Amino acid sequence: MLIHGLTGDSGTWFELAPWIAEHGYTVTLVDQRGHGRSERSERYAPEDLAGDLVETLPRGLDLAIGHSLGGRSLMLAADRLSPKRAVYLEPGWVIPDGLRITPPLRPDGSWMSVEELAVLLPGFSHDHLEQALRAVSSFDLTFLEAPTFPLATLLPPDEPAVPSLVVVADPSEVVPPQLQDRLQCAGYTVRVVPDGTHELHILHLEATKRALADWL
Template sequence: MRLSTTTVGDGAKTAALVHGLSAHGGYWSEVAAWLASLGYTVTVVDQRGHGASDRADSYLTEELADDLVETLPAGLDIIVGHSLGGRALLLAADRLRPERAIYVDPGWNVPAGLSINLPVDESGDILSLKSLSELLPNYNPEQLNRLRRGFVLADPLWFQAPNPILPDLEPPLSPVVPSLVVLADPPLAVRPELEKRLRDGGYNVLTVPGGVHDMPIEQFELTKQALAGWV
């Protein structure tokens, strides 16, 4: 599937940003603007079943990776994948061959029994901005708008049993391209034994003290600090 994309900036360097589950390209607004200010042309994608991209009958990680390969050019300077986007990027990196791949708290070891559901009210509608603000007091109004838009546009099929179809992924023993793995503190879906294997195998692994899973939207300054040496 060819994905819907948005371009930010017009610099000589090239980047792509791949969001996580229930998000959309707008999730990356602050990160995309920052990269553009550093001289990048940034391609922001909406994964299948998210944002403005088409819905599908299937959402296997292999299909998400194929979508990236169909949509993005090979040889970009950097590609950043968050959570579900980190899953798709992992399986696409050997074909896209970016100069650098960055995985932000990637969803490689989804905890057993994890249930991911859309935040809905008693009538089944997505929670209002007011209700979301009460659940997420650290989010500003613009962040809440972006978050809610992702929930509204996400295909409900993503949240039906099995919920979702996200088996463990095993990264190659050595990275196919120079790779940075940015982990929350603690990571949501990277087990300690995998973290050790990544470090031993030549991946650059950075745990962000106090970092949360949704770092790119909730902790932009920490995200900048984590990515600074790689962009």
């Protein structure tokens, strides 16, 4: 199971998912509530998103991976879903002060072009820019309104519900060093991608694969 981040959708995994499938897995891609082809809602609380996972997915999956917002949802659902292993890619646990999410809209309210979006997302390939634009254009923008947004810090439990790998950027704002230390002492495995940034599976694909390889 692969769970995307905020304003994304299941298509964000178009490079990582085939690689995981090559290891013998059947890969399930999730569109979280308000994203992609999933339904819009009046509620986008963290527990709502986690509850959707619990209601729609089987218990005991071999592996569950969540990025950013997906890492928050997975963390809240892990004890009920009971995957054999959980992987958190830059999970959105500690929310940086002043976090803002600005949709790529022109002043007239129309969506930017891929070329315009490239200025905002340096380093993204053309394919990933097209994917990001498709995803955000189907995203329910009311998610970014109160009471859902701004997001609140949501710390993981003192002990992991299942064997858990946390893969973080260098440095990470959402899993800062002091939290990394606490997690390692509590039984989580923590790996840092050197010079990595928040979009690990997009901008640092090969390094992310190396971090995941022995967990597959």
